[in-house]
Amino acid sequence: MDACSLRISQQVFHDLVAEVARGMAGRPLDADLQDWLNTHYGAQTPHYAALRQACATGVDQGWLCSRENGGIRWGRVHEASEALGGFSVDVVEMDGAADRGIAGPHHSHPLGEVDLILPLDEGALFDGHGAGWCVYGPGSAHSPTVSEGAARVLYLLPQGQIQFTRRAA
Template sequence: MSKTQFQALVSTITSSIAGRAVDDDLKAFLAAQFPPEGETFKAIEAACHQGVAEGWMCDKEHGGIRYGRVIEATPDLAGYSVDVVLMKDLAGPHHRHPEGEIDMVMPITPTARFDGSPKGWVVYGPDSAHRPTVSEGESLVLYLLPGGKIDFTRNK
């Protein structure tokens, strides 16, 4: 799996959501079009595991979190960037999503939750903020960020 092949997989999703508002309706659309048991979700999940194993994904580590920006925001992905994190039973750094955030939750431990959600999709609207938290085990999370925008908060 190369980054180019990975980008082609992710573009299946980003091309289908281009121009849509980042909101609860988008979450419902993603759950219907790209369910966790579906071919596209499974292919991206397998690619993430492979990328981590090969060392080109989640190639940085801080505070027990493995992470990395896999693809910068690009027109080929409808203006989204792609980040992937690997977390186990911890909270990450507080940050704000100026234009929203779309999360693909891929538990490694079947019981793992991302911000309380199981395998599937989590969508945060524009100007939302949180401390991303994985509980009850280990999970990979793929983040799609409109324009690649994210603002980390100091001292939270």
């Protein structure tokens, strides 16, 4: 893979995410936004298919999910920027094929979190949600869990804000 092809695929990914971020501008992070995202950019749309392919390309090229710990691969792709509607962009890959799935570290979302669920295995779930979008409002928290197979999840964090819960010593 030459440097030009790598830059092109990274730009395609950025542009696909930026289109979604522009559409979310000014909307509260709530169930209405989740419904809107699933209607306009959901699993049945060409945009979802393009994002899915861009993520697969990024993983194959090594610029997505470049870190790994405990069976979870992840990486921040873009810091929060105006071009991305003030969102940072992370992609995580988890394989929850075991009986109880796999959970990532508990964290809270001071300003909310918008997730695009991209199952790698048919029927894979992220926090109980299948392919498509899931929105967590400001102040929400969870231990992100993938079950019933492997999935990639694209996370959009307003202003890149996330707070990981400290474990008791």
